[in-house]
Amino acid sequence: MEIRDTGCQPGAMTNTPRPIGQTDRSGVLHPKNLARYSATIHEADASVAALVDHFWTVAWNLPSAERIEQQIITDPAVTLTVEAGHVPAELVVTGVHRRAWTREIAGWGTVFAIRLRPAGLAVVSDLTPEAVADRTLPVVPELDARLYALMRAVAGAPGVESRIARATTLIGEMAAERPLTPRQLLANDVVAAIVRGDPLPASPSARTVQRALRETIGRGPAWVRRWVRLQEVARQFATNGAGCAAEIAARLGYADQSHLVNDFRSAVFTTPGEYLRTLRLPTEPPRT
Structure with a gap:
């Protein structure tokens, strides 16, 4: 072009x-x-x-x-x-x-x-x-x-x-x-719904949703849901600290706190506890 x-x-x-x-x-x-x-x-x-x-x-x-x-x-x-x-x-x-x-x-x-x-x-x-x-x-x-x-x-x-x-x-x-196809638009709607925490939009089948996401971002809806949840885990740790780890796990749908810990470690290569310790380290002030 x-x-x-x-x-x-x-x-x-x-x-x-x-x-x-x-x-x-x-x-x-x-x-x-x-x-x-x-x-x-x-x-x-x-x-x-x-x-x-x-x-x-x-x-x-x-x-x-x-x-x-x-x-x-x-x-x-x-x-x-x-x-x-x-x-x-x-x-x-x-x-x-x-x-x-x-x-x-x-x-x-x-x-x-x-x-x-x-x-x-x-x-x-x-x-x-x-x-x-x-x-x-x-x-x-x-x-x-x-x-x-x-x-x-x-x-x-x-x-x-x-x-x-x-x-x-x-x-x-x-x-x-290159006009958008129905599957591309469906992929948009599915990801947007997951990010908002809403139910997935109506679709002919779960296979259609899976195919729509695979064709556009290369991952399926279960992975997108997990990844958005991990972003929220990190956000809540950064804003609320360690005291509510069990509450965060329950609120975000983990079976228990250990599942949250394992999921976080597999994605970030560190445990929530280690991550929280680094958050408490002093940060340099902005300089130019």
């Missing part, structure tokens, strides 16, 4: 950012760090809401000797990022991860991200969910010319608002080329 400059000007769209806070279910372990990254979220325009969940940005400037090994239980979604500074690559696609993954934060850097909904990948890219599963890949023409053209055009826009406007316009054009 050839991406044309559509003439989007900075300020053509109005989008009020919201800081991502410690109490948000962001999946960021050690969420106190979010203040140091100036993390913000921007809602997607209704015209691309079936493809884009939201946009987010981070920016940091750490002392030269400091390194933060940031662990993340990421959303069950594919994310596209335009990056600058001390970063692995300028254009990056991150697939659905089955374990918490670690990103090193050092020096200075900025990230503009497009968090896709399940239906989004097949529209903006020729990659399959399996091709990016458990991976963070530089986006180059040889990987996927369609996705590269989109992200290069977005990277060329000056400023966050301009990037949001350009991404919205171009993704809308790409959707016109």
